[in-house]
Structure formats: C-alpha cells, structure tokens
Amino acid sequence: MKKQQTGQSMDRVDGRLKVTGGAKYFADHQLPELLYAALVCSSISNGTIKSINTTKALRAPGVQDVISHLNAPPVPGYKNSDPNAKDGLKIFKDNRIYSNGQPVAIVLANTMERAVHAASLVEVQYNQETHYTDMNANMGKAFQNNRMKDYTRGEADAWKKAPVTIDATYSLPLEVHNPMELAGIIAHWDTPDTLVLYAKTQGVKNVQDTIKRLFQIPEQNITVHSQFVGGGFGMALRVWPLEIATIVAAKKVRKPVKLVITRDQMFTLVGYRPNAVQRLSLGATADGKLTGITHEAVAVTSPYEDFTEGIVSMSKFMYACPNVTTRYKLVPLNISTPIWMRGPGEATGAFALESAIDELSYKLNIDPLELRVLNHADTDPEKDLPFSSKYLKEAYQLGAEKIGWSNRKAAPRSMQEDGMLVGYGMSSGTFGAFRGKATVSATLKADGSLILQSAAADIGPGTATAMVQIAADVTGIAPAKIKFMLGESAYPFAPQQGGSSTVSTLGSAVTDACKALQQKLAGLAISHVPAFKNAAPETIIFEDGQLLRAGQSEKISYETILQQQQLPEVNVVATSQSGEERKKYSMYSFSVHFTKVHVHPATGVVRIKHIVSVADAGTIVNAKTARSQMIGGVVGGIGMALTEEAVMDHRFGRFVNNNYADYHVPVNADTPPTDVYFINKKDPYINPMGSKGMGEIALIGFAAAVSNAVYHATGKRVRDLPITPDKVL
Numbered sequence: 062m063k064k065q066q067t068g069q070s071m072d073r074v075d076g077r078l079k080v081t082g083g084a085k086y087f088a089d090h091q092l093p094e095l096l097y098a099a100l101v102c103s104s105i106s107n108g109t110i111k112s113i114n115t116t117k118a119l120r121a122p123g124v125q126d127v128i129s130h131l132n133a134p135p136v137p138g139y140k141n142s143d144p145n146a147k148d149g150l151k152i153f154k155d156n157r158i159y160s161n162g163q164p165v166a167i168v169l170a171n172t173m174e175r176a177v178h179a180a181s182l183v184e185v186q187y188n189q190e191t192h193y194t195d196m197n198a199n200m201g202k203a204f205q206n207n208r209m210k211d212y213t214r215g216e217a218d219a220w221k222k223a224p225v226t227i228d229a230t231y232s233l234p235l236e237v238h239n240p241m242e243l244a245g246i247i248a249h250w251d252t253p254d255t256l257v258l259y260a261k262t263q264g265v266k267n268v269q270d271t272i273k274r275l276f277q278i279p280e281q282n283i284t285v286h287s288q289f290v291g292g293g294f295g296m297a298l299r300v301w302p303l304e305i306a307t308i309v310a311a312k313k314v315r316k317p318v319k320l321v322i323t324r325d326q327m328f329t330l331v332g333y334r335p336n337a338v339q340r341l342s343l344g345a346t347a348d349g350k351l352t353g354i355t356h357e358a359v360a361v362t363s364p365y366e367d368f369t370e371g372i373v374s375m376s377k378f379m380y381a382c383p384n385v386t387t388r389y390k391l392v393p394l395n396i397s398t399p400i401w402m403r404g405p406g407e408a409t410g411a412f413a414l415e416s417a418i419d420e421l422s423y424k425l426n427i428d429p430l431e432l433r434v435l436n437h438a439d440t441d442p443e444k445d446l447p448f449s450s451k452y453l454k455e456a457y458q459l460g461a462e463k464i465g466w467s468n469r470k471a472a473p474r475s476m477q478e479d480g481m482l483v484g485y486g487m488s489s490g491t492f493g494a495f496r497g498k499a500t501v502s503a504t505l506k507a508d509g510s511l512i513l514q515s516a517a518a519d520i521g522p523g524t525a526t527a528m529v530q531i532a533a534d535v536t537g538i539a540p541a542k543i544k545f546m547l548g549e550s551a552y553p554f555a556p557q558q559g560g561s562s563t564v565s566t567l568g569s570a571v572t573d574a575c576k577a578l579q580q581k582l583a584g585l586a587i588s589h590v591p592a593f594k595n596a597a598p599e600t601i602i603f604e605d606g607q608l609l610r611a612g613q614s615e616k617i618s619y620e621t622i623l624q625q626q627q628l629p630e631v632n633v634v635a636t637s638q639s640g641e642e643r644k645k646y647s648m649y650s651f652s653v654h655f656t657k658v659h660v661h662p663a664t665g666v667v668r669i670k671h672i673v674s675v676a677d678a679g680t681i682v683n684a685k686t687a688r689s690q691m692i693g694g695v696v697g698g699i700g701m702a703l704t705e706e707a708v709m710d711h712r713f714g715r716f717v718n719n720n721y722a723d724y725h726v727p728v729n730a731d732t733p734p735t736d737v738y739f740i741n742k743k744d745p746y747i748n749p750m751g752s753k754g755m756g757e758i759a760l761i762g763f764a765a766a767v768s769n770a771v772y773h774a775t776g777k778r779v780r781d782l783p784i785t786p787d788k789v790l
C-alpha cells in the first residue's frame with residue numbers, strides 16, 4: 062500500500078506560486094481600458110449630505126467621472142429598511158450618513174494616483190446631527206435581537222445563592238481584521254447585464270448570490286474570480302458597500318473599474334470584532350462544583366443592521382452546570398456594521414468565561430486546571446446530547462506537561478526569574494465543528510492525472526493542499542498527479558471559507574467525488590475489461606490507483622481503463638452533506654492554551670515567554686499547515702491579549718490609530734516559541750476524514766490564558782483588554 066497522505070506535512074501545492082509572485086491576487090489583474098477608483102468618505106458621523114461639488118475633481122487630469130447618490134445608477138435589489146435584510150449599507154441610495162468613513166462618492170481616473178488626488182478635490186457639505194459612538198455612554202439604547210434570545214437552563218441566576226461566587230465585568234475593545242491584502246474589487250460589465258468580478262472574498266458563490274439579488278441579473282451572468290486571497294479572518298465573508306460602489310461605477314461608465322481601499326479605510330469599510338462588555342457571574346460549592354453561571358453581554362452594532370454572534374454560547378455547554386442563564390443585547394452606534402472575526406463571538410465570550418473560572422479557582426484555592434477538570438462536561442448539557450468526540454481532558458494533561466504546569470506555585474506573585482515576575486496561565490477554547498454542503502467535480506485524465514474543482518476559497522490555511530491529500534488517500538493516486546482548483550464561480554458550489562468548516566465540508570465532498578469516480582471506473586471495467594467482465598461491483602477493490610478483483614490477481618490501473626476505451630477523460634460530480642449523525646451528537650472542537658509570562662515589576666510590560674497550545678480537532682489532514690494555522694490563531698490571540706485596540710475619538714466618531722503603526726498587531730518580537738500539539742484522534746461521526754475545525758479554536762480562549770498568567774505573576778486582575786502596562790501596574 063502507498064504511504065498514507067493524510068497526516069503528512071505536505072508542502073503547500075501553491076506555496077511556490079505564492080512566494081515567487083506567481084499567485085495573482087485580485088488587484089494583480091489588468092484589463093484593457095481599466096479605470097482606477099478612489100473613495101470619498103464621510104467626515105461626519107451622523108447626518109445628511111447637503112451638497113457635493115465635483116467641479117474641481119472633474120477638471121483634474123485623467124478623471125473620468127465622480128459618482129454619488131446624485132448620479133449613481135440604482136441598485137434594483139435594495140430592500141427597504143429591514144435591519145435584518147442583509148443588504149448592508151445601501152450605498153449611494155440616498156443622502157443619509159450613518160457613520161464616519163461611510164463612502165459618499167467614488168472617483169474614477171486613468172491612474173490610481175489621479176483618482177486619489179481627485180478624490181481629495183471633491184467638496185462635500187453636510188447637515189450634521191449628534192452622533193453616538195461611545196458604547197458605555199449609550200448602554201441605555203441596548204436592545205435584544207430576536208436571533209439571540211435569553212437562555213435559561215435550570216434556575217435563572219442561581220449563582221447568587223451559591224456559597225462561593227464570582228461576579229465581574231470584562232470588556233473587549235473594537236478589533237479590526239487588517240489582513241495584509243487590502244480590500245477591493247475589479248468590476249467589469251461585459252454587456253449591460255453580464256458582470257465579471259475579480260474579488261477578494263471568502264466565497265465566490267456568496268458574491269455571485271449577493272450580486273444576483275442586488276442587481277437582479279441571472280447567476281450565470283455573473284463570473285467571480287478569486288483564486289488567491291491575502292488573508293481574510295472573516296472580513297471577506299460578505300459583499301461590502303465598497304464593492305457595490307465599484308460595480309455601480311463600472312456600470313455607469315461601461316468600463317472595467319478597479320478599487321483597492323486604503324489601510325485607514327480598512328477600519329471603517331470591512332467590519333470588525335465588535336467591542337463588548339460582559340458580566341460573568343459564577344456560583345460554586347466550597348469544593349468547586351459549579352452551581353450557576355450567568356453570562357450577560359452587550360455588544361455594538363451599526364444603526365442599519367443588527368449584527369449578532371455567539372458571545373454567550375460557550376457558557377451554555379462548556380461546563381457541567383445545572384443552572385445557566387445568558388442574556389445578550391446590542392447597542393446601535395454611529396459606526397459601520399461589525400462582521401465575524403476569527404473565533405467570532407466565542408473569542409469574546411471565552412475571555413470572560415475563562416477569566417472568571419480562573420478567578421473562581423483562586424477564591425476556592427483549587428488549581429485552575431483542576432477546577433476545569435472537576436466541572437468537565439462529559440456530555441453536552443445544553444443540547445443534552447453526547448459529544449461526537451471530546452478529548453479536552455487529554456489536551457489539558459498534555460498541555461500541562463509541556464508547559465511545566467507542575468512548576469507553578471499556586472500563590473499569585475510568588476515566582477520570579479531574572480528579576481521578572483513569572484506567571485503561568487491557561488484557558489480552554491471551543492467552537493462548533495461544522496459540516497456544510499458542497500459539490501466537487503472530479504475528472505480523471507487518460508494520463509492518470511486527477512483534476513478536482515469546487516468553488517471554494519483559500520484565504521490562507523492551505524485548502525487545495527489538504528484536498529489533494531484527502532483525494533490521494535481515497536484514490537491511491539500520487540499527490541503530484543492531483544490538482545485541486547478553487548476560487549472560480551464557474552466551479553460547482555462550495556460554501557464560504559469560514560467557521561473552521563472547509564476541511565470538513567469540502568473534504569467530505571472530495572471523498573465522495575473520488576469514490577464516485579472509482580465506481581464509474583469499476584463500471585467501465587466490468588463492461589469492457591475482459592478480466593473484470595461481469596464482476597459484481599462489490600467485489601472490485603481499489604488499491605494504489607488500480608482496480609483489483611477479490612481473490613484474483615489481475616490488476617488494471619485507472620488510466621489503462623481510459624486508454625483502452627480511448628476515453629480522454631472520465632468525469633463525475635458529487636455533492637456531500639451531513640447525515641443524521643448531526644442530530645444525534647453535539648459536535649465541537651476544543652483547545653487549550655497555556656502561557657508562561659514575564660511581567661516587569663516596575664514598568665508592567667508583559668512578555669509572553671512560552672506558549673503551548675493543544676487542539677482536539679479530530680484527524681489532522683496536514684500536520685504542517687495545521688501547525689501554521691494554530692500559530693496564526695495564537696498570534697491573533699497575542700494581539701487580542703496585549704496590543705490590539707481601535708481607539709476612537711468620540712468627539713468626531715473617528716479612529717485615531719487607523720494604521721499599522723499605531724494599531725499594534727503582534728510582530729515577531731512579540732511572538733515567543735509556540736509549541737502546538739494535536740490530539741489527532743478521529744471524530745467518528747462528523748465526516749469521512751474524522752476532522753473537526755481548527756481555525757477558530759486556535760485563537761479562542763488565548764487572551765484569557767494571558768490574562769490569567771498576568772494575574773498569577775502580579776496579583777493584578779486585568780478585565781479590560783488589551784492588557785497594556787498601565788493596567789498591570
């Protein structure tokens with residue numbers, strides 16, 4: 062038998078293209094007669110546009126047009142004022158301004174520099190109204206959205222009656238995604254009702270579907286190309302007003318238009334992780350059994366959309382606790398709409414829950430790891446179902462061993478090293494292990510190569526590589542002869558790359574397509590190959606890219622069947638989705654993060670010295686890309702814990718640190734040795750590979766692991782992220 066590919070550290074199939082500049086990202090595409098766009102964005106945060114004077118801009122060299130609500134072709138599919146309509150901001154529909162940075166016009170010119178310059182010449186006058194951007198000052202506006210109702214299991218707010226309690230408020234600032242690749246799009250109307258797009262997206266089919274709805278043209282008239290994406294983290298999970306503005310502009314001028322937004326515009330045009338305030342209350346018996354959890358969250362949204370996410374979800378099922386209450390509200394502010402950002406909801410919630418558990422451990426004088434094991438949920442207490450697989454206890458044990466948890470002295474501020482205060486902290490993370498519906502086309506060529514196609518995305522994790530490994534194991538074809546193609550709307554349907562679900566969803570469809578291909582080859586052999594004539598299909602065995610017959614010695618390779626029949630290729634298309642298992646089991650991935658920190662006793666500077674992260678993510682398909690994925694999530698977690706915060710000046714409703722210099726994402730110097738371990742045990746129910754998701758759990762919980770370590774080092778509990786030196790002192 063050939064070497065199993067799943068689990069190997071196979072190099073990325075597109076790695077060479079990516080590091081040599083051969084990979085074409087959306088903005089790399091050039092079209093004849095291409096115009097460049099620049100946005101003019103609102104300088105006020107609430108009000109209406111009084112006038113737009115474009116005279117100077119239109120006179121500037123190379124300028125083709127300036128488009129605003131005054132002259133834009135209408136978007137026929139915009140619905141009226143339903144905040145849950147998913148239209149987003151209805152760009153250029155009227156003169157209403159909801160937030161600072163909202164695009165009010167798009168300028169087109171024959172070079173990017175000319176477009177940017179002309180945009181600075183557009184004169185906009187406003188009727189300014191009072192704006193509201195400060196969440197804490199506007200808590201009175203909080204309301205409940207129907208999608209996220211209050212939850213009670215057992216007795217409401219039972220924590221209040223417990224002998225030992227924790228009741229604390231945790232806050233998280235607004236965080237932005239800011240992948241290196243900026244957002245934008247190239248839009249080209251081939252004819253008045255056929256549109257070609259080069260997009261930055263986590264799902265070409267989602268773009269196609271949104272455009273179909275908004276512009277009311279048939280799906281087959283919309284082509285979306287997005288083969289390479291320079292990072293997403295959730296910001297490319299929807300079509301944004303900046304993209305609609307470009308499409309509208311291209312429609313008006315009947316030429317292809319390219320927009321690439323600026324770094325500062327990334328803070329206002331492509332969503333963000335909403336700032337949130339959470340009250341977490343725990344009740345426990347004196348020997349450490351949780352008797353009540355109440356988790357209340359308030360997060361921000363825009364005036365025109367209700368964005369909700371699972372901030373309080375984890376508290377419902379993470380621990381075996383009979384009484385759980387969650388409440389979740391939104392505060393609409395004069396800012397743009399949030400969007401999912403890596404570990405959406407759970408990352409915010411886990412900071413509160415896992416910090417509070419840590420606080421409780423000190424109050425009870427029980428080791429924080431032991432307290433978690435003591436309250437481990439063996440079955441899902443929310444859904445009242447068994448978990449499809451859960452190896453969290455093993456992950457706790459492995460992580461503790463690798464970080465040297467046994468060296469940790471229990472008392473806060475009791476350890477020192479090189480003049481630094483030393484702290485150890487840990488936290489758990491979890492996220493739903495999903496599986497959606499996807500279709501894969503598999504074509505075997507007469508030369509024995511296999512081409513797989515699906516309209517999936519790869520925002521970085523290495524999707525095509527993992528799919529090649531899965532296909533190699535099912536078919537026995539060597540990875541070098543398999544090609545997985547994605548990022549084209551013309552390919553069969555795949556959902557967006559999000560929610561840590563791609564390997565699960567797409568890998569299942571790849572498996573099914575490869576199996577269907579084998580059955581088709583078996584059918585050909587039974588009909589045409591003498592040694593296989595009239596064989597019962599179930600007696601045919603597939604091994605190493607060949608067909609065998611049980612108990613007989615004849616073999617025939619896949620390509621020989623095609624060659625003998627003079628077939629250039631054989632194609633199958635297979636669709637795959639979850640079965641009944643999903644109703645019988647609760648499916649989650651789990652992680653545990655351990656950190657060791659140094660805190661400078663005089664300055665309060667926190668340096669993370671060592672990280673151990675362990676994931677229970679089912680079968681690991683590619684050990685190398687999986688490790689990278691985990692490290693990437695951890696780096697995001699370091700930012701969340703220590704540095705990331707979009708700071709707004711509420712007098713103007715504007716961000717003051719909207720650039721890479723002032724909005725601190727971790728750099729190499731902030732990132733210590735990170736040891737990643739996988740339990741790597743198959744989930745028996747989720748999908749044929751047994752793989753659960755990993756992208757989200759890589760980050761979820763991490764900030765609490767740092768905050769808990771800082772407390773252990775210093776005795777100072779920081780409940781307000783990021784943990785900057787001023788808060789530690």
Ligand code: MOS
Pocket residue numbers: 263293294295296298401402403404405558559560561
């Ligand atoms: Mo992600 S927030 O699942 O792109």
